[in-house]
Amino acid sequence: MEDLSTLVNHQTRLAARPVGLPTRDNWSQTTAPVVEPDEGGVLVRTLSLSLDPAMRGWMNEGKSYIAPVEIGEVMRAGGVGIVLSSKNPLFREGDHVTGAPGVQQYWTVGEKQIARGDVSKIDLQLGAVEQWLNVLGMPGMTAYFGLMDVGMPKEGETVVVSGAAGAVGQTVGQLAKIKGCRVVGIAGGPDKCRWVVDELGFDACIDYKAGDVKAALKTHCPNGVDIYFDNVGGEILDAVLTRIARRARIVICGAISQYNNEGAVKGPANYLSLLVNRARMEGIVVFDYAPRFHLAVAELAGYLKDGRLKSKEDVTVGIETFPETLLKLFRGENFGKLVLQVATA
Amino acid sequence: MEDLSTLVNHQTRLAARPVGLPTRDNWSQTTAPVVEPDEGGVLVRTLSLSLDPAMRGWMNEGKSYIAPVEIGEVMRAGGVGIVLSSKNPLFREGDHVTGAPGVQQYWTVGEKQIARGDVSKIDLQLGAVEQWLNVLGMPGMTAYFGLMDVGMPKEGETVVVSGAAGAVGQTVGQLAKIKGCRVVGIAGGPDKCRWVVDELGFDACIDYKAGDVKAALKTHCPNGVDIYFDNVGGEILDAVLTRIARRARIVICGAISQYNNEGAVKGPANYLSLLVNRARMEGIVVFDYAPRFHLAVAELAGYLKDGRLKSKEDVTVGIETFPETLLKLFRGENFGKLVLQVATA
Numbered sequence: 001m002e003d004l005s006t007l008v009n010h011q012t013r014l015a016a017r018p019v020g021l022p023t024r025d026n027w028s029q030t031t032a033p034v035v036e037p038d039e040g041g042v043l044v045r046t047l048s049l050s051l052d053p054a055m056r057g058w059m060n061e062g063k064s065y066i067a068p069v070e071i072g073e074v075m076r077a078g079g080v081g082i083v084l085s086s087k088n089p090l091f092r093e094g095d096h097v098t099g100a101p102g103v104q105q106y107w108t109v110g111e112k113q114i115a116r117g118d119v120s121k122i123d124l125q126l127g128a129v130e131q132w133l134n135v136l137g138m139p140g141m142t143a144y145f146g147l148m149d150v151g152m153p154k155e156g157e158t159v160v161v162s163g164a165a166g167a168v169g170q171t172v173g174q175l176a177k178i179k180g181c182r183v184v185g186i187a188g189g190p191d192k193c194r195w196v197v198d199e200l201g202f203d204a205c206i207d208y209k210a211g212d213v214k215a216a217l218k219t220h221c222p223n224g225v226d227i228y229f230d231n232v233g234g235e236i237l238d239a240v241l242t243r244i245a246r247r248a249r250i251v252i253c254g255a256i257s258q259y260n261n262e263g264a265v266k267g268p269a270n271y272l273s274l275l276v277n278r279a280r281m282e283g284i285v286v287f288d289y290a291p292r293f294h295l296a297v298a299e300l301a302g303y304l305k306d307g308r309l310k311s312k313e314d315v316t317v318g319i320e321t322f323p324e325t326l327l328k329l330f331r332g333e334n335f336g337k338l339v340l341q342v343a344t345a
Numbered sequence: 346m347e348d349l350s351t352l353v354n355h356q357t358r359l360a361a362r363p364v365g366l367p368t369r370d371n372w373s374q375t376t377a378p379v380v381e382p383d384e385g386g387v388l389v390r391t392l393s394l395s396l397d398p399a400m401r402g403w404m405n406e407g408k409s410y411i412a413p414v415e416i417g418e419v420m421r422a423g424g425v426g427i428v429l430s431s432k433n434p435l436f437r438e439g440d441h442v443t444g445a446p447g448v449q450q451y452w453t454v455g456e457k458q459i460a461r462g463d464v465s466k467i468d469l470q471l472g473a474v475e476q477w478l479n480v481l482g483m484p485g486m487t488a489y490f491g492l493m494d495v496g497m498p499k500e501g502e503t504v505v506v507s508g509a510a511g512a513v514g515q516t517v518g519q520l521a522k523i524k525g526c527r528v529v530g531i532a533g534g535p536d537k538c539r540w541v542v543d544e545l546g547f548d549a550c551i552d553y554k555a556g557d558v559k560a561a562l563k564t565h566c567p568n569g570v571d572i573y574f575d576n577v578g579g580e581i582l583d584a585v586l587t588r589i590a591r592r593a594r595i596v597i598c599g600a601i602s603q604y605n606n607e608g609a610v611k612g613p614a615n616y617l618s619l620l621v622n623r624a625r626m627e628g629i630v631v632f633d634y635a636p637r638f639h640l641a642v643a644e645l646a647g648y649l650k651d652g653r654l655k656s657k658e659d660v661t662v663g664i665e666t667f668p669e670t671l672l673k674l675f676r677g678e679n680f681g682k683l684v685l686q687v688a689t690a
Contacts, residue, residue: 065621238612252620267583267612275597275628276410283620 002084004043007034012103012322014069018059020262021330026059027075027323032104040111042091042119044081046101047345048315050133051077051326051338052167053231056259065285074102075322078138080122080129081107082345088114091121098122098132103322105342117290126301130313134337135304136297138286139167142253143229144296145289147172147179150251150282151227155180158221160240163231164205165192165312167337168253171300172229173202174309181227184220186213186236188332195335200310213239227251233258234266241270248279260330312336347429349388352379356449357667359414363404365607366675371404372420372668377449385456387436387464389426391446392690393660395478396422396671396683397512398576401604410630419447420667423483425467425474426452427690433459436466443467443477448667450687462635471646475658479682480649481642483631484512487598488574489641490634492517492524495596495627496572500525503566505585508576509550510537510657512682513598516645517574518547519654526572529565531558531581533677540680545655558584572596578603579611586615593624605675657681 008031015028037043058069058076069076079102083095088111091097099119101107109119127136134140146168153159159176163169164185173183173196185196185205193205206216213236217225224245230237233255244250258265274281289296303309314336316325321340328334353376360373382388403414403421414421424447428440433456436442444464446452454464472481479485491513498504504521508514509530518528518541530541530550538550551561558581562570569590575582578600589595603610619626634641648654659681661670666685673679 233617252617254620255617258617264614265617267614267616269609269612271612271616271626272578272597272600272603272610272628274626275599275630278628278630278633280625280627281616281619282625283617283623285620285623288623 004034004036004085007106008032009034009104009106010319011074011105012319013074014059014071016071017061021260021327022056022059022323024323029320034106035108037085037087037108038110039087040114042083042088042097042109042114043085044097044099044101044107044109044119045084046079046081046105046107046319046342047096048129048133049077049079049101049103049319049322049340049342050137050139051322051329051340052138053254053256053259053329055326056330065287074104076100077103078133079342080132090114091119096122096124096129098137103319105319126297127304130315130337130339131304131311133339134167134313135171135300135309135311139337140171140300141289141293141296142284142286143168143171143175144300145286145292146229146251146253146284147175147227149289150284151229151249153179153181153227156182157226158182158184158223158245159227159229160184160186160217160221160225161229161231162186162236163254163256164196164202165335166231168231169229170196170200170312170336171309174200174303175300176227177201178303178308184217186232192335195312208236214242217243224248229253230255232256237268238270241268241273244273244277244279246277246279248277250279250281252281252283256330313339315339315341317341349379349381349430352451353377354379354449354451355664356419356447357664358419359404359416361416362406366605366672367401367404367668369668374665379451380453382430382432382453383455384432385459387428387433387454387459388430389442389444389446389452389454389464390429391424391426391450391452391664391687392441393474393478394422394424394446394448394664394667394685394687395482395484396667396674396685397483398599398601398604398674400671401675410632419449421445422448423478424687425477435459436464441467441469441474443482448664450664471642472649475660475682475684476649476656478684479512479658480516480645480654480656484682485516485645486634486638486641487629487631488513488516488520489645490631490637491574491596491598491629492520492572494634495629496574496594498524498526498572501527502571503527503529503568503590504572504574505529505531505562505566505570506574506576507531507581508599508601509541509547510680511576513576514574515541515545515657515681516654519545519648520645521572522546523648523653529562531577537680540657553581559587562588569593574598575600577601582613583615586613586618589618589622589624591622591624593622595624595626597626597628601675658684660684660686662686
């Protein structure tokens with residue numbers, strides 16, 4: 001075991017609540033000593049962190065599906081790490097684990113947190129560290145349960161997914177293909193669109209930056225949209241609402257286009273299409289499905305192994321880049337699941 | 346049988362598509378002779394017509410859940426009539442029937458229309474003519490299937506219904522009470538609110554004209570809203586979205602506050618509450634449930650008979666008042682189901 005007294009824990013804390021896009025001023029960089037865990041606990045070194053659109057919501061005050069990060073707290077982040085020191089019989093030094101270490105280099109987990117399932121061992125045979133933050137992690141679980149439980153795809157149906165090259169979207173589209181659907185992605189820019197069609201096997205992809213999304217939906221979804229998996233909200237949600245089929249299901253997973261609004265969220269003006277088409281719009285929060293995560297991981301890992309499912313991660317190195325790297329999400333600059341690599345072992 | 350040659354059929358036709366609230370200029374009054382039905386057909390004298398918020402949508406151009414009324418056509422309207430002359434073995438002179446006669450005094454129905462179910466006999470033992478346009482008619486069917494099939498009430502849940510004193514709302518609320526729910530109405534003005542509480546037995550009613558709907562929802566729905574049956578859209582929908590409970594169901598039945606907008610519909614800015622609360626918003630079109638109408642009529646007629654269900658109709662007399670009477674709906678001036686009485690026998 002390393003000599004902990006030589007280690008320093010670099011942390012990023014929430015310094016102020018943002019208005020609009022987060023800036024440097026919303027963060028503070030702090031350091032703390034690294035100490036042995038108490039009896040029943042473990043000490044984890046962060047390897048990679050998951051950077052997610054949901055983080056923007058956690059920075060706001062007020063109740064949501066999860067408590068906000070308080071001013072002065074280490075910023076919440078999911079991640080993968082390696083056990084440096086264990087005083088818990090369930091974990092051994094060198095084990096790879098996943099949980100929510102936060103934006104810091106070292107994570108001390110107590111016995112109670114372990115008991116409530118805050119940290120889980122992972123098997124790197126099933127997927128690489130980055131894949132455990134992507135298709136085998138929260139984005140993959142969100143894609144799986146959002147599509148399967150809320151979207152309920154039937155063979156031959158048309159599935160549209162926005163943020164198609166992003167973490168959730170890439171798995172939604174590929175899984176829908178595996179389930180026998182016609183899949184149309186929506187993404188920003190020709191590179192992402194080409195990738196989801198050529199590499200991931202989507203039937204088509206609409207570049208929303210290139211022009212008329214409504215017209216493109218008409219072309220690519222001649223029988224209407226049976227399932228729309230929405231990661232973006234805003235104008236794209238409104239465009240898809242004009243093309244939904246009878247009894248369509250719209251999965252509300254996120255609304256990244258609206259998270260940095262300084263004013264009100266733009267509500268879907270075309271929501272009465274739900275009435276005309278006897279359609280449904282339903283929200284999903286991935287944590288509800290935790291008791292079945294292991295089943296989804298097993299199924300998705302199988303598809304990874306047999307080559308039917310691919311994943312792409314966009315990896316930035318260095319915990320100090322966190323404030324800047326996070327902005328890539330909101331600018332649509334990430335290509336694949338955005339991962340912040342903090343250490344390699 | 347009457348001498349048909351002495352009869353004149355007064356009709357109201359759509360003359361121009363409205364922008365905003367319909368005006369006199371949107372209508373033309375015409376007359377036509379009344380003629381014997383062809384073999385297999387019937388001739389019906391209109392007794393009462395149903396005036397519904399949905400009529401505003403039928404006046405617009407473009408596809409919806411039903412074709413628009415074309416310029417020059419007799420305005421579409423549901424109604425109850427009496428058979429004046431029958432050349433079809435299913436109907437006899439003097440039978441009371443329901444269907445969609447349109448805004449005219451006499452309705453000639455052909456054999457093909459009868460074969461596809463456009464006209465049905467009704468039993469005045471189960472309810473009066475006006476009730477067949479209300480609780481035993483389309484509003485009642487909408488209330489029944491919207492609440493039961495889409496809302497799926499469970500005993501002890503909290504149900505909120507807007508347009509609570511209107512045709513659909515009054516039955517939604519009473520039926521939810523019968524099913525063991527706590528029911529809170531939203532209506533305009535103290536008279537309507539008092540009536541739904543004192544006469545219909547709702548647990549509470551919020552007067553949206555009197556002030557802060559959000560605060561009142563907080564008071565009257567301390568555990569949140571499990572089912573919201575929405576007839577109005579707009580700001581009230583947004584207010585309810587802030588108070589929904591986990592796994593809430595929002596039934597989108599109508600949006601009368603938005604039908605006369607000259608600009609875009611106001612989308613629900615708080616729709617991300619669906620995500621946070623894993624809730625659902627779903628549209629209903631009553632015609633989908635036609636194969637089960639007889640079951641709902643039987644159940645609701647039973648409640649009428651045993652006094653558990655009351656109904657209120659707001660009856661205006663005279664087909665010539667149609668253009669003015671219709672506006673009562675959009676001004677919120679009707680108190681109960683709006684009915685236009687055209688003849689009494």
